[in-house]
Amino acid sequence: MARYDALQGALPLLVLKILARRGPLHGYGITAQIEGLSQDVLRVMEGSLYPALHRMEEAGWIKARWASTEHKRRARVYEITATGRKQLEAEETRWHGVTGAVAHILKHA
Amino acid sequence: MSWLSRLVNVFRASHLDRDLDEEQRFHLDSRVEDLMRQGLTRAEADTEVARQFGNRLGLREQSRDIKLIPWLESLLQDARFGARRLRQSAAVSAAAVVSLSLAIGGCLAAFALLDALLLRPLPVREPESLVYFTHGSDRDFRFATVFSYPLFERLREVAPAKVDVFATSVQGPQEAVLPDAGGEEETVRAQYVSSNTFGILGVAPAIGRLFTSEDDQRPGDHPVAVLSHAFWKRRFAANPEILGQWIQLDQRPLQIIGVAGRGFTGTEPGVRTDFWVQGAISRRELLTDANNHWLRVWGRLGAGVTREEAEGILQPAVLDFLREENEGTRGKGRFGADPPAPPTLRAQAGAHGLSPLREALRRPLLILAAVVALVLVIACSNVANLLLARAATRERDLALRISIGAGRSRLVQQVLVESGLLAASACVLGLLFARAAAPAIVRMLAPADNSAYLDLRLDGRLVVFVAALGTLTTLLFGLAPAARVFSLAPNAVLAAGVSRQSSRLGLLRLLVAAQVTFSLMVLFVGGLLLVSFQRLMRLDLGFVKSGVALLTTRTSSQREAQSAPLAGQLVLDRIRQVPEVEAASASGWALFSGSVGGVWVQVPGGARVESSFLSVSPGFFATMRIRVLEGREFEPRDLEPDAPPVVVVNELFARRAFPGERALGKTVERDPAREEIVGVVDNAKDTDVRAATPFLYTPLRGVGTLQVRTKGDPLTLAPRLRSEVLRVHPSLRVTSVTRQSTLVDDTLLRERLLALLSGFFGILGLALAAVGLYGVLNYFVVRQTREIGIRIALGARGPAIVRCVLAHTALSIAAGVIAGLAGGLYLARFVAPLLFEVKPLGFWTLALPVAALLAAAALAALPPVRRAVRLDPVAALRHE
Numbered sequence: 007m008a009r010y011d012a013l014q015g016a017l018p019l020l021v022l023k024i025l026a027r028r029g030p031l032h033g034y035g036i037t038a039q040i041e042g043l044s045q046d047v048l049r050v051m052e053g054s055l056y057p058a059l060h061r062m063e064e065a066g067w068i069k070a071r072w073a074s075t076e077h078k079r080r081a082r083v084y085e086i087t088a089t090g091r092k093q094l095e096a097e098e099t100r101w102h103g104v105t106g107a108v109a110h111i112l113k114h115a
Numbered sequence: 116m117s118w119l120s121r122l123v124n125v126f127r128a129s130h131l132d133r134d135l136d137e138e139q140r141f142h143l144d145s146r147v148e149d150l151m152r153q154g155l156t157r158a159e160a161d162t163e164v165a166r167q168f169g170n171r172l173g174l175r176e177q178s179r180d181i182k183l184i185p186w187l188e189s190l191l192q193d194a195r196f197g198a199r200r201l202r203q204s205a206a207v208s209a210a211a212v213v214s215l216s217l218a219i220g221g222c223l224a225a226f227a228l229l230d231a232l233l234l235r236p237l238p239v240r241e242p243e244s245l246v247y248f249t250h251g252s253d254r255d256f257r258f259a260t261v262f263s264y265p266l267f268e269r270l271r272e273v274a275p276a277k278v279d280v281f282a283t284s285v286q287g288p289q290e291a292v293l294p295d296a297g298g299e300e301e302t303v304r305a306q307y308v309s310s311n312t313f314g315i316l317g318v319a320p321a322i323g324r325l326f327t328s329e330d331d332q333r334p335g336d337h338p339v340a341v342l343s344h345a346f347w348k349r350r351f352a353a354n355p356e357i358l359g360q361w362i363q364l365d366q367r368p369l370q371i372i373g374v375a376g377r378g379f380t381g382t383e384p385g386v387r388t389d390f391w392v393q394g395a396i397s398r399r400e401l402l403t404d405a406n407n408h409w410l411r412v413w414g415r416l417g418a419g420v421t422r423e424e425a426e427g428i429l430q431p432a433v434l435d436f437l438r439e440e441n442e443g444t445r446g447k448g449r450f451g452a453d454p455p456a457p458p459t460l461r462a463q464a465g466a467h468g469l470s471p472l473r474e475a476l477r478r479p480l481l482i483l484a485a486v487v488a489l490v491l492v493i494a495c496s497n498v499a500n501l502l503l504a505r506a507a508t509r510e511r512d513l514a515l516r517i518s519i520g521a522g523r524s525r526l527v528q529q530v531l532v533e534s535g536l537l538a539a540s541a542c543v544l545g546l547l548f549a550r551a552a553a554p555a556i557v558r559m560l561a562p563a564d565n566s567a568y569l570d571l572r573l574d575g576r577l578v579v580f581v582a583a584l585g586t587l588t589t590l591l592f593g594l595a596p597a598a599r600v601f602s603l604a605p606n607a608v609l610a611a612g613v614s615r616q617s618s619r620l621g622l623l624r625l626l627v628a629a630q631v632t633f634s635l636m637v638l639f640v641g642g643l644l645l646v647s648f649q650r651l652m653r654l655d656l657g658f659v660k661s662g663v664a665l666l667t668t669r670t671s672s673q674r675e676a677q678s679a680p681l682a683g684q685l686v687l688d689r690i691r692q693v694p695e696v697e698a699a700s701a702s703g704w705a706l707f708s709g710s711v712g713g714v715w716v717q718v719p720g721g722a723r724v725e726s727s728f729l730s731v732s733p734g735f736f737a738t739m740r741i742r743v744l745e746g747r748e749f750e751p752r753d754l755e756p757d758a759p760p761v762v763v764v765n766e767l768f769a770r771r772a773f774p775g776e777r778a779l780g781k782t783v784e785r786d787p788a789r790e791e792i793v794g795v796v797d798n799a800k801d802t803d804v805r806a807a808t809p810f811l812y813t814p815l816r817g818v819g820t821l822q823v824r825t826k827g828d829p830l831t832l833a834p835r836l837r838s839e840v841l842r843v844h845p846s847l848r849v850t851s852v853t854r855q856s857t858l859v860d861d862t863l864l865r866e867r868l869l870a871l872l873s874g875f876f877g878i879l880g881l882a883l884a885a886v887g888l889y890g891v892l893n894y895f896v897v898r899q900t901r902e903i904g905i906r907i908a909l910g911a912r913g914p915a916i917v918r919c920v921l922a923h924t925a926l927s928i929a930a931g932v933i934a935g936l937a938g939g940l941y942l943a944r945f946v947a948p949l950l951f952e953v954k955p956l957g958f959w960t961l962a963l964p965v966a967a968l969l970a971a972a973a974l975a976a977l978p979p980v981r982r983a984v985r986l987d988p989v990a991a992l993r994h995e
Contacts, residue, residue, distance in 0.1 A: 033138060034145040052146070053169035056138065057177040064185055082138045 017058050018067070019101055022094040025068060025086040032073075032081040033059060059084060067093045131182060135175045143168060189525070190532065197533035208537070211498045214883050215541035218494040219584055220548030221487035221876065226580050227553045229480055231384060231569040232473045235576075236466045238378045240317025241415075245465035246278075246422055248412045250433070250458035256474045261285060261408035264394065264401060266436050267309070270412060273432045277417045278425045281312045282394060282410040283382055290850070292363035293350065294371075304387055305340075305364055307394040307410075313341070313375070315415045316382075321347070323358045323373025326393055339393065340369040344377040346389040364392065380570055382413070382465075385472030385560075387568030405440045411469055414462065422462040430460045472560065472567055479869045482946055486640060486873050489633045490880045491588070496626045496633075497887040498537060499592035502530075503599070503623060504894040514603055527597045534593030535585075542585040559868045562861040595622060623891045624927040630887045631931025631968065632938060634880035638964040639939030639955075640946055641870075641877030646960070647950045648870035651863055657799035657807060658706065658739040662697075663855035664829030665705045666821040666836060669848050682844045683732060683818040684751065689843045690823060695832055698738040698824045703730040705820045706739070706801045707858040716772065716811060717784040724772045726764075727801060727808050730815035736763075736796055738822050739855075746779045746794035753793075753814045761814065763794040768809035783811075804862060805951060818847060822855065829854055869949065881967060885975040888924065892979035895923060903983050904991020913984050920983045921976065928972055932965055939964070 024039045025031060031039065036059075037052055062068050067090035073083045086094070143164055150160035201208040236242040248270075249259040262270075262282070271280040284307035290300040310326035318325065325341055340362055342351075351357045362369045369392060381388040394402075394410065401407055416425055437458075467473075513526060553571050561567035683701055690699045704710040712728045735741075736748040744766060753761055762783065769778030769792075782789050790813075798807035821840075825832050833852040840849055860867070896903070903916060911919075943955035953960065 032141065034142045037142070052142065052167050053139070053171060053174040056135075056142075057174055057181060060178045060181045064181055079141060079144075080137060081141050082134070 016101065017055070018062055019094070019097040021055075021059065021062065021084075022067060022086060022090055022097065025084060026091060026094055030073075030083045030085040032075075032083050034081075036084070062090070065093075066090075131179060132175070135178050139168075139171060139175065189528070193529045193532035194536060196529065197536045200533060201536065207501055210886065211501050211537060212541050212544065214494045214879075214886070215491075215498060215537065215588065216544035216548060217879060218487065218491040219541050219545030219581075219588065220552060221545075222484075222491055222584060223545055223549035223577065223581060224553040224556060225480065225484040225487050227549060227571045227577060228556060228569065229484060230576060231571050232470065232476065232480065233467065235570075237316075237382060237468045238380075242466035243464075244416045245316075246414045246416060246425060246462040247465040247469045248414065248429075249461045249463055251461060257471050258408070260411050260469060260471075262410050262412045263405045263408050264410060265403065265405045266433065267410050267412050269432050269436050270429055271309070274428050277420050277428055278414040279311070279315050279417070280412060280414045280429075281315050282309045282412050283312060284308070284394060284409055285411065286383075286386060286388065289364065291365075294357065294360035294362065295351075303346075303364075303389045306381060306388045306391050308391050310393045312391075312413075315413075316379075318379045319376045321374040321376050322355050323371070325373050325375065326391075338367060338369045339372045340364075341391045342371060342374045343380065343388050343390060344374055345380065345387070347374045350389070362390070365398070380568070382411075382468045383472075384468050384470045385567050385569060386470070387566075405436075413465060413469075416462075422464070425462045426460050429462075433458060433460050475865060476560065478945070478949060479865055482640070482942075482949070483869065483872055485942065485945075486637050486876050489637050490876045490883070491584075492591070493630050493633045493637075493880050493883045493887075495588050495591040496629050497592075497883050497890075498534075498588075499595045500623065500626050500630075500887050500890050502534065502592060502596045503626075504890055510599075510603070513600060517603060523601055526600045530597045530600060531589065531593045534589045534596070537592075538585045538589040541588070542581050546581060556868065556872075559864060559871075561864060562857075595626075623894070624923065627888055627891055627924055628927040628931040628934070630884040631928050631972075632935040634877075634884040635932060635935025635964055635968050636938040636942055637873070637880040638877040638967060639936070639960070640942050641873035642964050643943060643946055643950055643953055643955055643960060644866070644870045644873050647953045648863070648866045650952050651804055651866055652860075654800075654804050656804060656859065657797050658741045660856040660859045661854075662824050662826070662829055663739070664823045664825060664833060664836065665708075665853050665855055665858070666823065666833075666840065666849050667705070667851045668818050668821065668840065669850050682847065683815070684754070686818065686821070686840055686843045686847070687732065687734070689839050690821070690836060693832070693835060693839065695825050695827065696823055697826060698734060699821060700735040700738040701732040701815055701817075701819050701821050702735055703815060703817075703819045705822070705855065705858060706799065707855070707862055708820070709802070711802055714785060714811060716768075718772045719782060719784060719789075722772060724768060724809055726768055726811045728811040728813060729801070730813045730817075730819070732815045735812075735815075735822070736794075738824050739799065740824075741799045742797040744795045744797060745777075746792070748794050748796070749812075749814045754816055760788050760790040761793045762790040763796055763812040764792055765796050765798045765807070765810040765812075767798050767807055768811060769795050771809050785811075802862070804859065866949070866951075881971050884968070885971040888928075888972055889975040889979065892920065892924060892976055893982075896920060896979045896983045899983075900986065900991045903986055904988045907986055908988035908992065916984050916986075917980055920980050924976075928969075932968065935968075936961060936965070 020040055021036055024036055024043075028039065033055055037055060059068070059070075063070055063084070066087060068084045069087050070082050070084050072080050075081050146164045146167070147157075147160045150163055151157060155163065237245070239245070247260065248262070249256075250262070251259070264282075267280070267282045271282075273280075286304055286306040288302045289305055291303045291305065292298055292300055293303070308326070311328050313325040314328065320341075321344055323341075326339070342357070347353055347357065357371055358373065360371050362371060371390075375391070401409060414425060414429075416422070463469075516526065517523060557567055557569050557571065687699050687701060690696055703712070706729075714726055714728045716724045716726050718724065731749065733749040733751050733753070736743055746763075748763060749761070752758055764772070764778060764783075772778060772783065773781060778792050778795055780792065782791050784790075796812075799810070800807045801810070821836075823829065823832070823836060830852065837849045837852070840847055899920075903919065906916065906919065940955060947955060
């Protein structure tokens with residue numbers, strides 16, 4: 007799955023950005039957001055989102071709680087923390103740096 | 116690491132797995148719904164989702180590792196860090212662990228004892244529907260729980276469907292010949308039981324069979340025995356071949372038919388049973404004599420029958436029985452002529468068995484448990500002290516970490532892990548201590564030749580108790596330092612350096628006050644018990660207990676017993692010729708041996724006196740050094756067949772029987788004889804050191820127990836005496852040799868145990884409090900070095916410095932003393948029934964513990980105070 011691999015390094019960045027913009031979301035909501043916003047170009051290998059989320063949770067970037075949905079089901083909802091916002095800033099800067107550099111090379115090589 | 120992770124997984128992973136699974140499932144379901152909304156069928160959607168999602172199990176494992184490992188690693192890291200810090204101050208940590216483990220071990224031992232004696236129900240079917248019966252005619256538990264065989268038989272017939280009645284005998288050591296002993300007698304503990312006992316209790320055999328109801332129908336018919344599992348294992352190495360072999364008990368052969376199931380040790384906690392015999396095979400007079408009370412009567416209540424109903428059902432039968440008995444023996448019965456108030460039958464809850472030992476020890480054990488719990492609190496506050504004082508040295512370090520972003524909860528975890536390490540190592544040590552201490556205490560509960568037996572096991576209940584205790588102690592002494600971490604204001608600490616400490620001192624002072632309070636309580640109660648025991652030991656017995664050897668003898672046949680009067684004198688004459696022997700005599704049984712004889716004596720034309728009696732040989736009073744107040748003691752001529760019947764009485768008897776008159780030369784009537792009082796002797800005590808009873812002595816025609824007063828330790832002469840007895844009288848067997856003083860002291864075992872243990876824990880508590888005080892003062896002096904240095908530099912002299920150091924703690928000590936005395940007096944209310952001639956509210960009982968505490972406090976304060984006074988101001992001012 008090429009699409010998945012392309013996403014590997016950027017997944018935390020996307021998750022943090024989405025959570026920062028849209029507020030608390032559950033895992034499936036995050037998946038749907040990524041797909042919707044990228045017009046289905048970026049598709050997560052859905053299951054692998056969760057280990058990534060849990061890793062970010064342990065790192066303290068996001069925090070989770072159980073909430074019930076409109077269909078009365080228990081869903082685990084993630085929310086960005088202050089540390090996560092700092093992290094998002096750093097990652098975003100880095101991402102722009104890297105993509106800028108790559109774009110530069112593609113253009114001028 | 117692997118055991119730790121496994122341990123942690125047990126109580127964390129299952130919960131975690133459930134959460135992870137639920138989260139995945141929510142995702143999958145939502146996706147399926149969306150796909151179906153887009154027009155896919157259920158099956159198509161399922162396949163699509165499974166393909167899209169990936170390996171569910173693998174992903175879950177990944178998540179689990181992410182969640183568990185950092186936590187474990189942090190825990191391990193904290194454990195290593197904690198262990199290192201504990202090692203850094205090894206001496207202090209060791210002191211903390213040792214004091215904690217003594218206290219925890221004490222608690223565990225107390226729990227093991229309480230569990231075995233009070234808490235654990237009998238290992239039988241439905242123990243809660245068991246009852247045992249008491250009759251209200253006697254307040255003494257030992258007498259209120261025994262019934263005669265004829266009465267038991269009557270009760271058994273009343274209503275078996277509602278109250279199924281069975282009986283067990285009161286048991287003591289007996290001599291028996293076991294199958295592989297080659298004819299040698301040994302001491303065993305046999306218990307007579309009615310043959311329905313095992314059936315009603317629901318005890319199953321390990322091998323062979325148990326008694327059946329038919330075994331009882333014809334008295335003396337089926338001489339069979341059932342071994343206890345423990346005895347079978349201990350004495351016969353669990354050999355199944357033992358079935359069918361014979362035991363010789365009481366000159367009666369018994370065939371072994373089975374071994375009771377493992378775990379069933381009888382119905383009396385505190386007593387060991389080697390084998391059971393049917394009650395119906397015991398001696399005929401025991402089965403027919405309504406005045407011989409030797410059975411404990413039990414009942415199994417039918418479904419829905421309450422204890423009150425059971426009493427109502429059986430009480431009429433008791434009254435009927437007594438009425439018939441009194442009609443049959445009017446005026447003849449020894450005690451029957453003066454029948455006490457008709458007894459009221461009471462059914463007592465029997466789930467925990469019936470145990471005179473428990474009744475005697477309930478209060479002492481609970482007091483002991485309270486004492487060790489107090490010591491545990493002292494030890495905990497001591498360790499809290501230690502950790503707090505040490506946390507002070509780390510305060511800057513902690514503040515620094517918080518200010519650079521370390522999570523406070525992480526730091527609290529670290530403090531708690533360190534406390535947990537201390538508590539865990541103390542628990543392990545305490546467990547070892549308790550395993551040694553609890554059996555030692557059990558050995559101290561009863562005399563060596565009649566030892567108490569308690570099933571002290573290391574089972575799940577004890578493990579749970581240890582775990583709870585460990586957690587509790589960790590929280591008790593770990594929370595205060597942990598709370599400090601939360602309240603730490605990093606900026607203030609980092610800016611202010613050493614001078615900021617007031618709130619910590621407040622906490623330390625509170626801990627000092629608590630330690631003083633609790634140790635004073637323990638000391639006060641321990642002091643009361645010790646003084647009471649001392650008083651008991653110093654009581655005048657009316658005879659001199661030291662230097663007397665007691666030889667219990669038994670003739671092997673009836674014929675020998677008849678020739679014994681002569682033989683007894685010969686044996687005594689022979690013994691008196693041994694050079695080390697000062698005096699020798701014989702009596703029916705020894706004073707304080709537990710045997711008692713009771714008689715009603717009629718004064719012609721006067722009162723009836725209830726009296727103890729004992730047959731003694733000439734020379735008894737001289738040997739025991741009981742003073743003869745008037746008249747004479749027995750002489751050999753009193754033993755001659757045609758001698759006039761004479762008795763000797765004690766002063767108490769004389770006063771009761773002949774108030775205001777001289778008793779010497781008067782006659783008394785004892786059915787059927789009239790006897791003349793030829794001597795009045797001092798009141799020698801028997802069975803109880805606290806009080807004497809009226810006593811009537813008659814001349815002994817026989818041997819019984821020999822008293823031999825010797826120079827030096829009486830027991831060193833025992834082998835010599837034994838052989839002298841055998842030489843004169845080959846068929847006379849010496850069954851046991853002991854000291855008279857041992858018998859007396861054995862009646863005070865409970866008091867001795869309580870005094871010793873509470874004394875020990877009192878001193879331990881005092882030592883802990885002193886160490887705690889030392890720690891606080893020392894800490895204070897270290898922290899105040901600069902301030903003290905400035906004061907000295909400005910001209911303050913010794914007394915002012917001492918005041919400056921002590922001012923902070925004197926108030927806490929004073930508060931602790933007041934609270935401790937109040938607490939001690941409160942505790943004393945529970946102790947009071949065990950005290951002998953000691954009033955808790957006395958000057959000395961209050962002053963002495965306080966004095967001891969203040970002395971210990973002064974001792975503890977000395978080193979820090981000295982350091983403060985001798986401080987070199989120049990060095991102090993440079994101190995940071």
